[in-house]
Amino acid sequence: MRSGWGKFSAIFPILTGGLLLVPLLFGFIETVLPAFDYFPIAGKNQANLSQWQALFSQPSLWASIGLSLLTGWVASLLSLFTALWLAMHCYGSSWWRFLERSLAPFLAIPHAALAIALLFLLAPSGWLMRLVSPWLTGFAYPPMWQSTQDSWGISLILALWAKELPFLLFVLMASCSQIAVQRSLALGQSYGYSTVQLWRSILIPQLLPRLRLAFFTVLAFSLTVVDVAQIIGPSRPTTFAMQIWQWLSDSDIERRLMGTSGALLLLGLVILSLALALVLEKLYLRCNLRLSMQGRRRAASNVKPARALLLFLVLLLLSCLLLLSIWSFTWHWRFPDSLPAQWSAHYWLQAGSYLSQPLLNSLIIALSSASISLLLVVGCLEYQMRQLKYSKWWSVLMYLPLLLPQVVFLFGVQVQLFKYRLDGTMLAVVWAHLLFVLPYVYLTLADNYRRFDVRFMQAAVSLSHSYWRSFWRVKLAMLSKPLGLAFAVGFAVSIAQYLPTLFVGGGRVPTLTTEAVALASGGDRRVTAVMVIWQSLLPLLVYVAVISWPKWRYRHYRGMQN
Secondary structure, eight states: OGGGTGGGGGHHHHHHHHHHHHHHHHHHHHHHHHHTTOBGGGTBOSOOSHHHHHHHTOTTHHHHHHHHHHHHHHHHHHHHHHHHHHHHHHTTSHHHHHHHHHHHHHHHSOHHHHHHHHHHHHSTTSHHHHHTTTTTTOOSSOOSSOSSSOTTOHHHHHHHHHHHHHHHHHHHHHHHTTTTHHHHHHHHHHTTOOHHHHIIIIIHHHHHHHHHHHHHHHHHHHHHOOHHHHHHSOSSSOOHHHHHHHHHTOSSHHHHHHHHHHHHHHHHHHHHHHHHHHHHHHHHHHHHHHHHHTOOOOOOOOSHHHHHHHHHHHHHHHHHHHHHHHHHTEEEOOTTOSSOSEEOOHHHHTHHHHHHHHHHHHHHHHHHHHHHHHHHHHHHHHHHHHHTOOOHHHHHHHHHHHHSOHHHHHHHHHHHHHHTTOTTOHHHHHHHHHHHHHHHHHHHHHHHHHTSOHHHHHHHHHHHSOHHHHIIIIIHHHTHHHHHHHHHHHHHHHHHOOHHHHHHHTTSSOOHHHHHHHHHTTSOHHHHHHHHHHHHHHHHHHHHHHHHHHHHHTTTOGGGOO
16 A cells, blocks of 8 residues: 555655745744845845844833733633643533634634724724714713723734634644543543533643643734734834834835844744743643642632633634624714714625735635645655654644744745845745645644544555545545645635735735724725625635535535434
């Protein structure tokens, strides 16, 4: 059976590693050199520390760094604690099964789309204020306070928490399938321990190492996010990543070079944060072990708060989607009316004039990057199974683009592409999206692919005498659901990309995300709502398709309906 791949299978890890490492390496080099004022294109041929001196002389530097650390850490820890808390109180119940079935639509919503929806919901003129005005608040006009874009970043934390929690729940569900959760709970309860105590003492210590890379990804993203911060984050001061993006987008070359120094400083902050997260994990496990060894029994806790939180999260996301739909059909809506005074489908009928090119570009880029990523990941996993070994370094390599701040290497990638006149092309944008789509496709597919029972393939090959026929008609057919889910995740990740599209596309490849973020800064809410609905609808349709197709295609096979 191994001869079906032969030496050909080694091409996939080599090609995948090259696609990931080459842009990261050259992009990082092209960012490091300008940070030390060495930028021959601009006539700077002697390295020095002038850009670092200019960076540390910025009056808002430390306030921006503190704000980034505050929002990033709070949002990440809150997402992790919430995911574990929901698992402790809901696992094995109908609430957990509901969560497993309904998680895909929440994963499909891009970060920018959720941030825009929350902005429409929580702003001083947002829907929540309209619902309680004027009968409760007495406001006939929007109040002069900051319920979004506040100086403490609370709205940014809420947006990051609402989006990252479904991702951590998704990884947590996959991790729970790898350990004996039900057997551990049953055995512990027979000794008089409560369910929550068993989760804290036995299950969470087993889950945390499996969640480590996923949490690192969430932490790195929360510390360096730009599009969500631009929509709903603080403006005075901005987060550090947002400040760096503004410097790198400035027409003054000195500001851009100072931005590269800021990017390296942000990289240092991310590395220190990841190291601190690892230390905190070790400390928690050590303290948890000491408490568990005491053998104390504690009463079972109330499950109602966890279920109420889950219900709140679902209602929050559904309210955001409903509000976007209302705005897209609005013609006239004055404050404090709870609903529009006049309805119209005008902006849907006129969508072709401003939506066709971003929609087409988004579809081409997302379909191309998700398809290529799925092909490469399947090839890499087949090679690993052929070699009968799985390297941890390979997992670290796949996660590397997600752990590094995008502004650290995307500026360098832009410089390299400009040298060879490849910037602003569709091919370059697809390549940039691959850097971030590949890791998520690998993360989604790897565990299910490795758990495939090879005896099915052995039996198929012995009957058909053809490795490739058995691979296509047996293995891929039995893995159609995990393959489809991995493709849908990759598609959704590509649709959500903002900085890679702007840096590499140079503003000449508009997508739904870039246009939605631009409109959120002051465009017509009705046009923005139509754009955001399409941005969210495309991944959702792909999720529905990949879930429904295997059920229809193999409807006559009872064993493939689970």
